[in-house]
Amino acid sequence: MLAVWGAQPLYAVDGMAIESGQDHRTDMWRVSAQWQWSQRWLQGERWHVGGFWSLGLAQWEQNVPGERTRLREIGLTPTFRLQANNLRGVYLEAGIGAHLLEATSLGNKRFGTAFQFGDHFGFGYRFGASGEFDIGYRYQHLSNAGIKLPNSGLDSNQVRLLYWFR
Numbered sequence: 001m002l003a004v005w006g007a008q009p010l011y012a013v014d015g016m017a018i019e020s021g022q023d024h025r026t027d028m029w030r031v032s033a034q035w036q037w038s039q040r041w042l043q044g045e046r047w048h049v050g051g052f053w054s055l056g057l058a059q060w061e062q063n064v065p066g067e068r069t070r071l072r073e074i075g076l077t078p079t080f081r082l083q084a085n086n087l088r089g090v091y092l093e094a095g096i097g098a099h100l101l102e103a104t105s106l107g108n109k110r111f112g113t114a115f116q117f118g119d120h121f122g123f124g125y126r127f128g129a130s131g132e133f134d135i136g137y138r139y140q141h142l143s144n145a146g147i148k149l150p151n152s153g154l155d156s157n158q159v160r161l162l163y164w165f166r
């Protein structure tokens with residue numbers, strides 16, 4: 001099992017993040033843990049493609065006049081980053097993962113299944129003496145990819161703050 005996680009113990013979390021986002025009349029908060037990959041692809045003189053696993057817990061809250069509903073979800077997402085070799089500065093990222101919702105509706109939105117795909121793309125900036133601070137923007141779409149109707153989905157613009165331990 002440890003080999004699957006890059007020969008690191010599961011508890012050796014590399015980073016923690018908090019995120020906040022919005023869809024039309026829907027707010028989202030997420031906390032997540034990150035496990036950075038040691039593998040680098042397309043390594044160049046200054047840039048490479050790397051990434052990390054992100055395991056997060058989120059709460060979505062819809063504010064409709066006279067109604068307030070909440071929905072929690074858990075998700076696991078591999079995220080690929082085009083980043084500088086020293087892990088500092090501007091980056092671009094994209095990922096697609098699996099999410100499990102506690103229910104199949106949120107206010108007037110219907111999801112068809114509790115299982116959802118969550119894809120995102122974004123950009124950000126990593127800084128600090130050892131690149132420990134990370135601030136970014138993400139656009140995320142959650143839907144069941146048409147597995148079962150209805151499939152309202154959720155789209156959100158998110159701000160993400162991440163602290164890397166190593």
